[in-house]
Amino acid sequence: MNSNTKIAVSIVALIVIVIAGYYLMTSPKLVNTTGNTNGTTGSVNDTVKAFNSSADQENTIILSEEGESGVSAMTQSVNDAANAYDANNF
């Protein structure tokens, strides 16, 4: 291979690299089904899912019991005491 051929091959290779680099820099980043953006771990979709999951966990906690069953048991006991005996059956 003479020197002119080497130069031509180098130029072609350089052009290919520049085009490939430009494509990678400018093309839309695809979010795959796992939510990772072209290999980055900080996927936006994963982030949203994680935040929503945290919100769900907080929801489960805030909707949990806070003494209501005890109050219901108390009010039921009021009825039980009132109905201890029917005076009409006396």
Add this chain to the structure above:
Amino acid sequence: MMQIISKKIALFIGSALIIGVIFPAIAFGQANFCANMTARFANYYPVVQQRVANLQAKIADSQTRITTQRAQKDANLASARTLADTSKITYYANLEASATTDAEKSAVQNFETAVNNAEAAKRTAIDSATATYRTGVDAILAQKQPLIQAAAPTFEAAVKAVVDKAKTDCANGVSSATVFANAKAGLKTAIAQFKDVVQYGGMINTQMTVLKSARNAAYQKANSDYRVAVQTAANALNLAFGATVQ
């Protein structure tokens, strides 16, 4: 003449049947009331005592449960929020690492600010709704529970007074029918007075249901607003990254 005599005989037989058969059947329980009183009250008064004791125990248990479960819930919520905050830092760091251009970096900052604001708003709304609910429940219980608590021993004492009076009257030779009538009237009064208290229990349940519905609606709105805000911020971030969601 024979017809008149027959009518008198029929009237006599009818009256005898009423007085001799039907009336004793009605009056049998009353006539034997004093004789059977011990057995009657032995089956009745302890039940009243036990149910009043159960009621007092439930009142105490109710307050303990509220205090304990609220504290537990607050602790669990604080832990969940701490965990969410820690996780959030990691996700933010990953997003920041993936941002290469100034526009992307700015978009990540905007996303973080939007999420932080949405989360703060959600937590403030939830905490406010929880506080309103608890204040409301406490107010209802503070108003009605002491009335129930005080009425229970009053009811028990009223029943005991009826029992004691019946025993005394029987011992003093008051007729069983009179003792029976007095005892029955006394118990009816005691139960009627106590049943006024039953409505307080109903009021507590009704008002708690109203408060709970308002609280849960506020929770739902806070979460819905949060999700919309996060998704809006995520859409803006995706746009800045030039991402296309598959």
